[in-house]
Amino acid sequence: MENITEMLKGVLEGCVLEIISRGETYGYEITQHLRELGFTDVVEGTVYTITIRLEKNNLVDIEKKKSTVGPPRKFYTLTEAGREQLEVFWTKWDFITSKMVELKTMEIKRRG
Amino acid sequence: MENITEMLKGVLEGCVLEIISRGETYGYEITQHLRELGFTDVVEGTVYTITIRLEKNNLVDIEKKKSTVGPPRKFYTLTEAGREQLEVFWTKWDFITSKMVELKTMEIKRRG
DNA sequence: TACTAGTATATAGTATTACAGAGTAGTCGT
DNA sequence: ACGACTACTCTGTAATACTATATACTAGTA
Numbered sequence: 001m002e003n004i005t006e007m008l009k010g011v012l013e014g015c016v017l018e019i020i021s022r023g024e025t026y027g028y029e030i031t032q033h034l035r036e037l038g039f040t041d042v043v044e045g046t047v048y049t050i051t052i053r054l055e056k057n058n059l060v061d062i063e064k065k066k067s068t069v070g071p072p073r074k075f076y077t078l079t080e081a082g083r084e085q086l087e088v089f090w091t092k093w094d095f096i097t098s099k100m101v102e103l104k105t106m107e108i109k110r111r112g
Numbered sequence: 113m114e115n116i117t118e119m120l121k122g123v124l125e126g127c128v129l130e131i132i133s134r135g136e137t138y139g140y141e142i143t144q145h146l147r148e149l150g151f152t153d154v155v156e157g158t159v160y161t162i163t164i165r166l167e168k169n170n171l172v173d174i175e176k177k178k179s180t181v182g183p184p185r186k187f188y189t190l191t192e193a194g195r196e197q198l199e200v201f202w203t204k205w206d207f208i209t210s211k212m213v214e215l216k217t218m219e220i221k222r223r224g
Numbered sequence: 225t226a227c228t229a230g231t232a233t234a235t236a237g238t239a240t241t242a243c244a245g246a247g248t249a250g251t252c253g254t
Numbered sequence: 255a256c257g258a259c260t261a262c263t264c265t266g267t268a269a270t271a272c273t274a275t276a277t278a279c280t281a282g283t284a
Binding site: 117118120121122124125153154155157158161162165179180181182183184 | 269270271272273274275277278279280281
């Protein structure tokens with residue numbers, strides 16, 4: 001899918017939170033998951049900016065571990081605040097999707 | 113719903129296109145519709161920037177009409193390009209929503 | 225007249241976010 | 255030594271919604 005950049009804003013961070021919530025993982029792997037999911041154009045740099053942001057906002061804990069196949073990995077796990085943020089994310093997402101359905105099906109009332 | 117700003121990026125323009133597709137309308141009325149829909153924090157300025165953008169991209173035709181209750185209104189209707197853009201928007205939206213469902217339900221494959 | 229409220233368009237400036245593009249490092253196989 | 259893959263880092267840019275404000279027209283009312 002091309003050019004969904006703008007539509008991903010505010011969504012991608014939630015995706016990353018969700019992926020981390022399934023178990024500790026690191027930036028490169030998160031990128032791979034997103035690409036497998038279908039967001040094929042997501043690059044490491046994008047995920048990096050998101051993880052940095054999550055770290056700044058204390059939504060994730062970090063543990064550095066050595067790898068046998070490359071440089072050390074920074075593993076992320078959600079903090080309590082991170083889990084709360086993830087819930088908030090899905091609440092917002094559900095709100096918007098419900099409104100979009102409403103928009104698609106609603107009769108628009110006209111004024112005079 | 114608070115703070116859904118970022119999540120609305122790339123979505124709001126599609127909403128405006130959809131609303132215009134139902135029949136000619138103007139900025140202020142579009143804002144009202146969006147607020148009735150539930151996007152209560154959307155303000156005129158935001159819609160204005162969107163309609164300007166639509167105009168620049170030749171997605172809408174404009175007709176100025178006098179009003180009995182205030183200054184003249186600028187009525188918008190979709191051009192052929194606008195209708196195509198609206199279809200593209202829903203395609204993208206459906207893609208993202210399907211991926212989000214997948215994300216929510218998917219088993220995440222772990223690597224070694 | 226003067227004031228207020230509701231309607232309606234317009235615009236400058238700001239914050240947030242995803243992305244492009246590049247760099248740096250570590251490990252492994254040849 | 256070299257290339258391929260893994261993995262994190264960083265700088266800068268474009269797109270978009272929002273804040274805040276200004277302008278203008280009509281109607282009601284004091």
